[in-house]
Amino acid sequence: MNTSATEIVTAFMKALELKEFDKAAAYLSDNFQFSGSTPLSLNKDKFISYSSALAEGMPNLSYHFHDLREVVERLGEGKRVRATIQITGTHTNDFQVLLLGFPPIPATNKSVLLPEEHWEYAVKGNTIAFIRVEQVSGGGIAGILEQLGIDIPILQ
Numbered sequence: 695m696n697t698s699a700t701e702i703v704t705a706f707m708k709a710l711e712l713k714e715f716d717k718a719a720a721y722l723s724d725n726f727q728f729s730g731s732t733p734l735s736l737n738k739d740k741f742i743s744y745s746s747a748l749a750e751g752m753p754n755l756s757y758h759f760h761d762l763r764e765v766v767e768r769l770g771e772g773k774r775v776r777a778t779i780q781i782t783g784t785h786t787n788d789f790q791v792l793l794l795g796f797p798p799i800p801a802t803n804k805s806v807l808l809p810e811e812h813w814e815y816a817v818k819g820n821t822i823a824f825i826r827v828e829q830v831s832g833g834g835i836a837g838i839l840e841q842l843g844i845d846i847p848i849l850q
Contacts, residue, residue: 699773699817700762706815706822707759707777713749715742723821730827731811731834741825744791748838751789751799752806756782765814772818779827781808785842791835796846806841808833 702721709718719742726738736744749755761778784805790798812828827834832841839846 697820699775699815700764702817702820702822703775703777703815704759704762707757710745711757711759713746713755715746715749718742718745721822723818723823726822727824728827729824730829733835747789747791748783751787751801752783752785753787754783758782772816772823775815775817777813777815778810779813780810781838782806799842799844802842802844804842806838808837808841 706718706721709715709721719738722738722741724738726741727735728737728741728744729735732744758780759777761776763776765774765776782805785799785802788798788800790796809830809832811830811833814826814828816823
C-alpha cells in the first residue's frame with residue numbers, strides 16, 4: 695500500500711510533537727535539508743539535534759501543525775505538501791544549540807508564542823527530502839531567542 699505525501703508529513707510532525715526523534719528521523723531522507731528558520735540549512739542529523747535541543751529547553755514545545763494540503767508538484771522535487779505551524783513552549787530547562795554555535799541558555803521560565811509560519815515539505819518516495827520555512831518577522835530561532843530575552847547575534 696502506498697502512503698500519501700500528506701500521511702508521511704503528518705506522521706513525521708506527530709513524531710516531532712511527541713518528541714520521538716528517532717521515529718521522526720526515519721521519515722527524513724539521507725540528504726534531507728531544512729531551511730528558512732535557522733541561519734544555515736540543516737541536514738538530517740543537525741535538524742534532529744536542533745529539534746531535540748529545543749524540546750529539551752521547552753518540554754511543552756508544540757508545533758500546532760494544521761492546514762495541511764498538497765500543492766502543485768515541481769519537476770524533480772517530489773510531491774509537495776504545505777502546512778501551517780505555530781511554535782509555542784515554555785523555557786523551563788537549560789538548553790544548548792551547539793550546531794548554531796550558541797552558548798548554553800539557562801532556563802528563563804518565559805513562554806514563547808511564535809507567529810504562524812508556512813512549512814513546505816517535498817516528499818520523494820516515502821521520505822521527506824526537504825522542508826522550507828517561509829521566513830516571517832518574529833519567527834524561527836531568532837523569534838524564539840527574542841521572546842526569551844536572549845541577545846545572541848544570529849546571521850540570517
